[in-house]
Amino acid sequence: MEILEHEGRSLADAAEQxxxxxxxxxxxxxRVRDLLRHTGVxxxxxxxxxxxxxxxxxxxEEHPDLDGTELLAWYRAGHRALLDTLREAKPDVACWTFLPGAESGLGFWARRQAHETAVHRWDAQAARGGDPTPVATDFAVDGVDELLRGFHARRRSRVRTPEPRVLRIRATDADAVWTVRLSQEPxxxxxxxxxxxxxxxxxxAAELYLSLxxxxxxxxxxxxxxxxxxWRKTSAVV
Structure with a gap:
């Protein structure tokens, strides 16, 4: 939860700058206004x-027809409400999730929103200019895992090959390696x-996370x- 809080605040600060x-x-x-509207929704x-x-x-919901300081305030309020909701929820709350392998609804949404916000924080800092802050190694490893074994395990993944192929992803600064078997199926x-x-x-890991x-x-x-x-051409999440 601390990562989600920090990344959300950093996104807003970079967007304001x-x-x-x-x-x-x-x-x-x-534009940055689109980034704020999307992430806030x-x-x-x-x-x-x-x-x-x-x-x-x-x-x-539809994106709000807000801009400037009003849009920033709306984004910050939604981020705070998300944090409050996650912290106040019962650990065993049962709710819908959309990736395979989720152990709990609460854990799923906390993880997914941390990564959603971290990637878009990077976008906001890139829009601001200067070098965006890298993500921590362990967090990046978890994000790569979520992307490969969550998003691209779904039928809607477009990463397909006519014949079976094997792609390996390896983090050089962590004990983390993935073998991705490609075919006409997900x-x-x-x-x-x-x-x-x-x-x-x-x-x-931090560079793999952002490159993937x-x-x-x-x-x-x-x-x-x-x-x-x-991967570069077909891996966009839809």
């Missing part, structure tokens, strides 16, 4: 499932280094470069 009209480099169609959407113990999916990822891989993407979310170039690629390029 950048100004609502600043472009967001990783999202060419977005996601925070409210997530909090609602926990607060209401909602067992089924429901749509997000990727199947194991937290191991079993078997041979045709391509390996490696680097510090298409925020930074891939740190290092060995083997078949086409598999790394396939």
């Amino acid at each position: 950048a100004g609502p009209g600043a472009p967001v480099p990783a999202c060419p169609d977005w 996601v925070h409210r959407w997530a909090a609602g499932f926990v607060a209401d113990a909602c067992p089924t999916p429901r749509p997000m 990727p199947v990822t194991a937290r191991d280094a079993a078997g041979d891989a045709e391509c390996e993407v490696s680097g510090p 979310w298409n925020r930074l170039p891939v740190p290092e690629v060995t083997g078949d470069q086409a598999l790394a390029e396939l």
Whole structure:
């Protein structure tokens, strides 16, 4: 929860410094105002499932027609409400989640919103200018795991290959490696280094985290470069 609190505040601070009209480099169609509207709506959407113990999916609200200081205040209020909701919820609250492997609804939403907010905090700091603050190694490893074994385990993942292929992801500063088996079906990822891989993407966990979310170039690629390029072109979460 501390990470979610820190990242959310840092996002707001960077957005205020950048100004609502600043472009967001990783999202060419977005300005900072779009980033705030999106993240603020996601925070409210997530909090609602926990607060209401909602067992089924429901749509997000429309983006607010706010800008400038009013938009910043709206974003900060939603972030605070999300934190309060998560902290006050019963540990065993039952609610809808959307990734496989979640042990609890509360744990799922706390984790998902921490990573959602961290990536968009990086976006806000990139829009502000200067070097964005890197994420911690352990947190980055968890984020890579969520992306590979959560988001891309779903049928909607577009990372597919006509024939079976194997991609390996390796953090060079942590005991973390993933083997991603690609085919015409959704990727199947194991937290191991079993078997041979045709391509390996490696680097510090914080850089892998952002590169796999298409925020930074891939740190290092060995083997078949086409598999790394396939990821870049098809891995956007939908």
